[in-house]
Amino acid sequence: xxxxxxxxxxxxxxxxxxxxxxxxxxxxxxxxxxxxxxxxxxxxxxxxxxxxxxxxxxxxxxxxxxxxxxxxxxxxxxxxxxxxxxxxxxxxxxxxxxxxxxxxxxxxxxxxxxxxxxxxxxxxxxxxxxxxxxxxxxxxx
Numbered sequence: 001x002x003x004x005x006x007x008x009x010x011x012x013x014x015x016x017x018x019x020x021x022x023x024x025x026x027x028x029x030x031x032x033x034x035x036x037x038x039x040x041x042x043x044x045x046x047x048x049x050x051x052x053x054x055x056x057x058x059x060x061x062x063x064x065x066x067x068x069x070x071x072x073x074x075x076x077x078x079x080x081x082x083x084x085x086x087x088x089x090x091x092x093x094x095x096x097x098x099x100x101x102x103x104x105x106x107x108x109x110x111x112x113x114x115x116x117x118x119x120x121x122x123x124x125x126x127x128x129x130x131x132x133x134x135x136x137x138x139x140x141x
Contacts, residue, residue, distance in 0.1 A: 003037045008044070013103070016063075058110030059101075067105035070097045087124035090117060 011033070014026035034040060060067055074094045077083055084091040093116070106113050
């Protein structure tokens with residue numbers, strides 16, 4: 001039998017959870033999957049690794065210092081209702097990041113990432129300013 005590599009990766013990523021019970025369940029399910037395939041951790045760790053792509057300064061496929069996964073960024077933005085309201089283009093971008101790049105880690109201090117997020121914040125503020133101006137003119141006529 002061959003091990004389902006994608007499922008193994010998903011389970012191992014679940015061990016990063018802040019919820020201890022969820023992380024423990026993921027470890028136990030991983031152990032069960034390895035046992036069912038007649039494998040141990042040494043078989044998985046000792047397996048030849050695929051060469052990693054050269055990491056970008058702004059995003060990475062593997063967890064690195066100073067990088068945050070797409071769903072972590074989305075959770076941070078969702079937690080603050082005023083941010084989602086005032087900077088709705090930023091909120092929409094965070095939601096789309098999770099859909100299109102679910103397992104990508106983003107450099108919180110990367111130049112392109114920071115520039116994109118700040119641009120989206122300004123776009124949100126300008127759209128509120130435009131909507132307010134339009135309402136004022138509509139009320140005056």
